[in-house]
Amino acid sequence: MAPAVHLDGITKRFPGVVANDDVTLRVEQGSVHALLGENGAGKTTLMNVLYGLYQPTEGRVVLNGEERDFDSPRDAIDAGVGMIHQHFMLVDPMTVAENITLGNEPRKWGGLAVDRERARQEVVELSERFGFDVDPDARIEDVSVGVQQRVEILKALYRGADILILDEPTAVLTPQEVEELFTVFDELTAQGKTIIFISHKLSEAMHAADEITVLRDGENVGTVTADETTREELAELMVGREVLLEVEKRPSTVGDPTLGVDGVVAEDERGVRAVDDVSFEVRAGEVFGVAGVDGNGQSELVEAITGLRDPASGRITFDGTDITERSRRERIDRGMAYVPEDRQERGLVMDFDLVGNGMLGSQHREPFASGGRLDWATARGHAESVIDEYDVRPPAPDATAESLSGGNQQKFIVGREFERNPKLVVAAHPTRGVDVGSIEFIHERLLDLRDEGVAVLLISSKLEEVQGLSDRLAVMHDGQFMATVDPEAVTEEEIGLLMGGEYPDGWDGSRATASETSADAGVRADGDGTGGGDR
Structure with missing residues (x-):
């Protein structure tokens, strides 16, 4: 089976800057692929090429074995590519259903009016199909960030996306919402969707992805299988040197x-x-x-x-x-x-x-x-x-x-x-x-x-x-x-x-007064709280 995405020798130049330098990337169908790299490594630029926001200076975009030329995101969407940006593009006063169908609303009366009930029903059916728990009548301004992200994903699915790109999807989520997002990944890939997510967090890439590609200075420096790598190996690929992932916190000397x-x-x-x-x-x-x-x-x-x-x-x-x-x-x-x-x-x-x-x-x-x-x-x-x-x-x-x-x-x-x-x-x-x-x-x-x-x-x-x-x-x-x-x-x-506003079982307040000084402790450098291991 041809890969869902094959970016072949992509180079993207801006005046004075080579953002991507002969990058080749293969993403298998029905998989989760993480794109790791430092800030400015070229991750978002590469995905903007795939989404049609940028046209490559050199190279080819191949989807499911067919070479494609995208002049705009509209072309990419029509080809089954959807992108969920780090900063959500939702209309706060509108409902979940209205946001999902915005610009693609079903019509009635010969196209003269929006069929709101049908739009709502289509959103309900789409949510149930992928196991999403969203209220179609809730206003965006009243729902959590995690729900807003699901709305963005449903927007892409509503438009027929088979390949989903998520840019820093966990940046504003709680640990519980992060785990819920990874469960959503499993539900989507089980139904044949392909997911690429951009991140700089090592543990979440290892936890959620099947394969991980690392960019450094605009180049692909390696693709590894998630369950066969380590945080230390990924960090060294990203930075080009050994990275101290734990900082020794010395005992504090507290003053006034x-x-x-x-x-x-x-x-x-x-x-x-x-x-x-x-x-x-x-x-x-x-x-x-x-x-x-x-x-x-x-x-x-x-x-x-x-x-x-x-x-x-x-x-x-x-x-x-x-x-x-x-x-x-x-x-x-x-x-x-x-x-x-x-x-x-x-x-x-x-x-x-x-x-x-x-x-x-x-x-x-x-x-x-x-x-x-x-x-x-x-x-x-x-x-x-x-x-x-x-x-x-x-x-x-x-x-x-x-x-x-x-x-x-x-x-x-x-x-x-x-x-x-x-x-x-x-x-x-x-x-x-x-x-x-x-x-x-x-x-x-x-x-x-x-x-x-x-x-x-x-x-x-x-x-x-x-x-x-x-x-x-x-x-x-x-x-x-x-x-x-x-x-x-x-x-x-x-x-x-x-x-979340709850006291743990058996909480007696004995730990409610912190110690005056701290003992030695380790600090995880990626600090994302998702842990490592398999999906």
């Missing part, structure tokens, strides 16, 4: 409280209470972690702490000084660094170059300004230093932020904030969308800052990351802290239940 949060209440944009009477301290020389499913108040809490949202009540102190009503700029000047969860909205000015972005938040003071004038030479030197230290690609200080991949944007923000010489680092999902080699470096740098006496507030949806790096760990649900625990004394399953 740097950040104090006392009875803080914060509302979201709708005026609904998102943070409900939260109190805690982060001390010098410790990592205080906050775990929780996205949308349970973590974002509003972080914005209140960093000066981006006014709390409705409560008090925030920094080094003993009340900063509840102080400006964002003053918090930066006092030594607060912030890695935001939304890098494009909060972390960068997308049409600025990296020189300008490198001094954001500090452009009004030395060393970047003196006597009311900007020192552009110093700003350029700083940007070059961050680019080099944090391996930002391409290494071009004049490049605009929007020209970088998401992972390289993240590395630049992390470098800028970590190098502020901070007293407090507020890091919200600092390794989201970042490859394994960079995750290793960011984890090491966070622990270096902690060991230098910096207070670190870490918010992450990656359980292995937040559990492995934290000295104390708070679990947040529905705007409140369920418990603050010793991360070494609880399991991922127990944390997962707390994240």
Whole structure:
């Protein structure tokens, strides 16, 4: 049987850049194939060629033994290729059924009107056929991220897709939703569908895929069978060197409280209470972690702490000084660094170059300004230093932020904030969308800052990351802290239940007070919590 996908010698050039260099990829019918690689390795570009968003400079696209030329995604869709992008393309006020059939609605009255009942019934039948649990009448704005992803998959299936491409499909999912997605993979391949998913997470590729292809610097450096490889082998293929997948966390030396949060209440944009009477301290020389499913108040809490949202009540102190009503700029000047969860909205000015972005938040003071004038030479030197230290690609200080991949944007923000010489680092999902080699470096740098006496507030949806790096760990649900625990004394399953608003069986609160110091612990560099092994 011919492979479902055969990309033969694909080269894709952009001005000054070879994104894919003579890449050949074979994906067997009815299989799950993972495409691994660092940020900027060419994974998404290659799949955009398959989906018709880009036309190859050289090479052939062959589907089921037939060579195809795609001038647009419409051509690829007609040929049975569907793509689910990392950022979903759904209309929030519309229902699940309306989103799935949008643009392809069944008609009635001679084509004059949309047949909504028939559309709904077709969605119900499609969901039942593939074992998807979705409510066709639910509005997208009211369903979880995991359900939204299923809606995107159903959209592609509704249009006749036999080959599904998923770009970083687990980036915003909880561990439970990740496992549910992998179950969906099994259901789809059992009915003859072929799945290619882009990832930089080693464990999820080993867990979910039949075969894994690794790209590095735009080239295919190897295809391996998932159950015959190791995380170490994959990491070395991705990075081109041996990667330390576990970081040794040394015992912490805890100092005085740097950040104090006392009875803080914060509302979201709708005026609904998102943070409900939260109190805690982060001390010098410790990592205080906050775990929780996205949308349970973590974002509003972080914005209140960093000066981006006014709390409705409560008090925030920094080094003993009340900063509840102080400006964002003053918090930066006092030594607060912030890695935001939304890098494009909060972390960068997308049409600025990296020189300008490198001094954001500090452009009004030395060393970047003196006597009311900007020192552009110093700003350029700083940007070059961050680019080099944090391996930002391409290494071009004049490049605009929007020209970088998401992972390289993240590395630049992390470098800028970590190098502020901070007293407090507020890091919200600092390794989201970042490859394994960079995750290793960011984890090491966070622990270096902690060991230098910096207070670190870490918010992450990656359980292995937040559990492995934290000295104390708070679990947040529905705007409140369920418990603050010793991360070494609880399991991922127990944390997962707390994240869902439930206390584990037999929970007596004995682990609800975390230890003052941490013992040695290992941190998995890919931090995705899916585990290894067979599908």
